[in-house]
Amino acid sequence: MSENYLNIVAFDIPYPPNYGGVIDVWYKMKFLHRKGVKIILHCYEYPGRDRSNELNTICEKVYYYPRLLGLRSALSLKPYIVSSRRSNDLIGNLLKNDYPILFEGLHSCYYIDDPRLQNRFLIYRESNIEHWYYYSLFRADNHPAKKLYFLMASLKLRLYQKVLRHASLMLVVSQKDTAYLKKHFPGNRVEYLPSFHANETVETLPGSGNYALYNGNIEVPENTYAVAYLINEVFNDVNFKLVIAGMKPPDRIKKMVAGNPNLELIANPDDDQMFDLIKKAHVNILVTFQATGLKLKLLNTLYKGRFCLVNDKMLNGTGLNNLCEIANTAKAQKEKLKLLFNKDFKKEEIDQRKTILNQLYSNEVNARRLISLVFQNSNDPE
Numbered sequence: 001m002s003e004n005y006l007n008i009v010a011f012d013i014p015y016p017p018n019y020g021g022v023i024d025v026w027y028k029m030k031f032l033h034r035k036g037v038k039i040i041l042h043c044y045e046y047p048g049r050d051r052s053n054e055l056n057t058i059c060e061k062v063y064y065y066p067r068l069l070g071l072r073s074a075l076s077l078k079p080y081i082v083s084s085r086r087s088n089d090l091i092g093n094l095l096k097n098d099y100p101i102l103f104e105g106l107h108s109c110y111y112i113d114d115p116r117l118q119n120r121f122l123i124y125r126e127s128n129i130e131h132w133y134y135y136s137l138f139r140a141d142n143h144p145a146k147k148l149y150f151l152m153a154s155l156k157l158r159l160y161q162k163v164l165r166h167a168s169l170m171l172v173v174s175q176k177d178t179a180y181l182k183k184h185f186p187g188n189r190v191e192y193l194p195s196f197h198a199n200e201t202v203e204t205l206p207g208s209g210n211y212a213l214y215n216g217n218i219e220v221p222e223n224t225y226a227v228a229y230l231i232n233e234v235f236n237d238v239n240f241k242l243v244i245a246g247m248k249p250p251d252r253i254k255k256m257v258a259g260n261p262n263l264e265l266i267a268n269p270d271d272d273q274m275f276d277l278i279k280k281a282h283v284n285i286l287v288t289f290q291a292t293g294l295k296l297k298l299l300n301t302l303y304k305g306r307f308c309l310v311n312d313k314m315l316n317g318t319g320l321n322n323l324c325e326i327a328n329t330a331k332a333q334k335e336k337l338k339l340l341f342n343k344d345f346k347k348e349e350i351d352q353r354k355t356i357l358n359q360l361y362s363n364e365v366n367a368r369r370l371i372s373l374v375f376q377n378s379n380d381p382e
Contacts, residue, residue: 027196136290176317199303209282219248
């Protein structure tokens with residue numbers, strides 16, 4: 001059987017897999033590599049994220065390109081997240097072979113409409129409906145200059161989205177986003193393929209814990225807004241302890257937590273510490289005010305934690321409703337917390353998780369499906 005080669009164009013260096021977007025990229029590559037796919041990785045780099053030798057263990061070749069930050073990219077008619085990821089070296093390297101090209105996110109799609117690639121099999125990997133995401137950032141942020149940037153980015157992304165008609169195949173992380181793209185691109189092949197992730201087995205512990213946990217990259221305006229909401233609206237007059245854990249918490253959140261005995265802030269935990277916090281919590285509470293993409297922290301919580309309390313926007317066509325407790329208002333969330341802290345997490349609930357998660361979110365199964373979709377071959381390339 002001939003070997004399967006795949007170009008992957010990543011918006012960032014995908015190792016270490018320590019935030020949402022690169023988690024999907026890294027574990028997708030890891031499982032494709034296990035299945036024998038030969039990966040040629042093209043990734044953009046910029047200050048704060050170093051080149052990684054770990055990538056060489058699963059890729060045939062790794063190319064790095066500088067991200068072109070600055071005024072020229074900002075003044076482009078294309079969205080900044082796209083225009084700053086352009087490179088003559090990239091298009092030159094893509095033209096050195098005739099293998100399929102997987103573009104990770106709209107960020108990486110600068111060349112998806114390039115005439116030189118018109119006879120290639122081009123795959124768009126969706127992670128968000130980006131203009132929805134940036135509009136939600138516009139609504140969540142309080143800084144005037146940032147609000148203007150997020151609004152302009154949302155408008156540019158909405159206009160730029162039409163470039164996706166050049167994709168031979170779209171692989172989409174949620175059922176809701178799949179329906180959206182099928183509606184707007186009726187002539188394209190659009191397939192639901194959930195995010196790849198760090199979990200291979202359900203590690204949930206039965207029994208109980210003594211705190212609720214919120215986890216996320218708190219620096220992101222959407223998450224800052226969610227944390228402030230939980231502090232001010234949900235945990236303002238209840239006796240349950242809330243632990244907030246995540247990257248780069250802003251000073252605003254630090255001040256809100258200071259001096260409150262029912263609140264604890266853990267800044268920048270490593271993976272082991274974060275997973276330990278998730279496992280030992282009695283309730284993992286996750287709320288969002290933008291219904292786009294798939295929140296990978298939801299998967300981490302379901303694979304590792306006990307009760308998971310969410311609002312419906314967190315679920316966003318994930319098929320995970322039956323594994324979560326759902327409440328959409330502060331009053332309803334307080335009532336759910338009181339009920340959940342009065343009962344243990346049972347073995348039967350763990351078994352239900354194993355069944356549903358293995359059906360929908362198995363990296364092994366989804367890697368086989370991706371290979372079939374891209375290479376038109378239902379058999380594993382061994």
